[in-house]
Amino acid sequence: MNQDKVKVNLSGVSQTLLAPLRGRAQVSKEYSSLFYDAKAIELAEKIEMDLDDDSSASDVHFQVLMFNAIRKLNLPVDPGLFSAFRAKQFDEKAKAFFTEHPHASVVNIGAGLDTTFYRVDNGLVHWYDLDLPDVIDIRRQLLPEPDRVTYIAKSLLDPSWCKDINTEGGVFMIAGGVFAWLEESQVKQFFSILADNFPDGEIVFDNMSRSDGFGLWINQFSQEQRGALQTALMDAMKSWWEKARQDQKDKMIATLETPTKPKGKEWTDIEAWWNQLSDKEKGEAMVGLTTAFRGGVGMWTLRDVSEITKWDNRITVIDQVPTFRDVPRDVLSEDMRRYMDYSDESGRSSVIHLRV
Numbered sequence: 133m134n135q136d137k138v139k140v141n142l143s144g145v146s147q148t149l150l151a152p153l154r155g156r157a158q159v160s161k162e163y164s165s166l167f168y169d170a171k172a173i174e175l176a177e178k179i180e181m182d183l184d185d186d187s188s189a190s191d192v193h194f195q196v197l198m199f200n201a202i203r204k205l206n207l208p209v210d211p212g213l214f215s216a217f218r219a220k221q222f223d224e225k226a227k228a229f230f231t232e233h234p235h236a237s238v239v240n241i242g243a244g245l246d247t248t249f250y251r252v253d254n255g256l257v258h259w260y261d262l263d264l265p266d267v268i269d270i271r272r273q274l275l276p277e278p279d280r281v282t283y284i285a286k287s288l289l290d291p292s293w294c295k296d297i298n299t300e301g302g303v304f305m306i307a308g309g310v311f312a313w314l315e316e317s318q319v320k321q322f323f324s325i326l327a328d329n330f331p332d333g334e335i336v337f338d339n340m341s342r343s344d345g346f347g348l349w350i351n352q353f354s355q356e357q358r359g360a361l362q363t364a365l366m367d368a369m370k371s372w373w374e375k376a377r378q379d380q381k382d383k384m385i386a387t388l389e390t391p392t393k394p395k396g397k398e399w400t401d402i403e404a405w406w407n408q409l410s411d412k413e414k415g416e417a418m419v420g421l422t423t424a425f426r427g428g429v430g431m432w433t434l435r436d437v438s439e440i441t442k443w444d445n446r447i448t449v450i451d452q453v454p455t456f457r458d459v460p461r462d463v464l465s466e467d468m469r470r471y472m473d474y475s476d477e478s479g480r481s482s483v484i485h486l487r488v
C-alpha cells in the first residue's frame with residue numbers, strides 16, 4: 133500500500149464518490165480519444181482506491197455492496213463507462229449553454245470528486261461544487277478551490293444553498309450519479325426547490341430506468357458468468373440484509389415482483405426460496421430481487437421522464453438521450469459495444485435535460 137496516498141474514509145452515500153472518479157480516470161487512460169480528463173487521472177492517483185474495503189463503513193449502502201461484488205468478478209464490461217460518458221454529454225450541454233450564457237453560474241449538485249470544471253471552463257463562468265460537509269472537507273483537501281469556484285457544504289435538500297448562487301448570467305446545473313441515491317419524495321422536493329429559485333435554469337442528470345432492473349443486464353452473460361454474478365449478488369444482498377433497518381426490509385419484501393415469493397421475511401426464507409428455483413427462474417427472479425432491493429433502500433429510478441413534468445408544471449423536458457448514443461464504437465471491444473448497444477436500446481440509462 134502506498135503511504136503517500138490519501139485514504140478517503142466516508143460512510144453511507146458519501147462513499148459512492150470514488151467509483152465514478154475511478155471510472156473517468158480509467159476511461160481517460162484507456163480510451164482517451166473518446167473521453168479525456170487529465171484532472172481525474174491526477175486526482176485518482178492521489179487516492180488509495182480500495183473500493184472493495186467496505187468493512188469499516190458503518191452504514192454500507194446496498195448499491196455499493198452490489199458494485200463491489202460485480203467488480204470482483206472481472207466481467208468484460210467497465211462500470212466506469214457510465215460515469216465517463218454521462219460526463220461527456222454533460223460537457224457538451226454545458227458548453228452549448230455557455231455560448232448563450234458566457235457568464236453563467238454552474239452548480240455541480242452532489243459534486244463528489246468530479247472535475248467537470250477543468251474540462252469545460254470558459255474563463256468566465258461562476259462554478260459551484262455542492263456536496264455534504266464530509267465530502268466537501270475531502271474535496272477541499274485534495275482539490276483546493278480555484279478562482280471562480282466556490283464549494284458549498286450543504287445538502288441539496290437544504291434550500292438555503294440557492295441563496296449562495298449568483299443568478300445574473302443564467303443557471304446551469306449538473307447532477308451525475310446523484311438522484312439514484314435519493315427517495316422519490318426527496319427528488320420531488322429538490323425539483324420544487326429548483327423551480328422556486330431558478331426560473332429558466334437548466335439541469336442535466338443521469339437516470340437509470342425502473343423498467344430494466346439489474347437482472348436483465350445479467351442475462352447478457354454466459355451461463356457460467358451469470359451463475360457467478362448471481363452468487364455475488366446474493367452475497368451482497370445478505371450483507372445488506374444483516375445491517376438494514378426493519379422498515380427497509382419490509383419495503384423490499386412488499387415491492388418484490390417475482391413469479392413466486394419467499395415464505396417469510398427472514399434472510400433464511402429468501403435463501404430457501406432462491407435455492408429451490410430452477411436456473412431459468414433464477415434469471416427471472418434476479419430482475420425482481422435487484423429492483424426490489426433498490427426500492428428497499430429507496431433508490432429513485434424513473435420509468436418515463438413525463439413523470440417529472442407531472443410533479444410540477446414549471447418543469448419542461450429539453451431532451452433525454454441514451455448514455456452511449458453518440459459514442460463512436462470503433463475503438464471499443466466487441467463486449468463493450470454489445471453492452472453499450474444493449475444499454476441504449478433497452479433504455480437502461482440515459483441523460484435527461486430539463487428546464488425548471
Ligand SMILES: C[S@@+](CC[C@H](N)C(=O)[O-])C[C@H]1O[C@@H](n2cnc3c(N)ncnc32)[C@H](O)[C@@H]1O
Nearest residue numbers: 146148149152242243244246263287288308309
Ligand atoms: C455517486 S457520487 C457522484 C459524485 C459526482 N457527481 C461524480 O459524478 O463523480 C454521489 C454524490 O452525491 C452526494 N450526495 C448524496 N446525497 C446528497 C445530498 N443530500 N446533498 C448533497 N450531496 C449528496 C454524495 O455525497 C456523493 O458525493
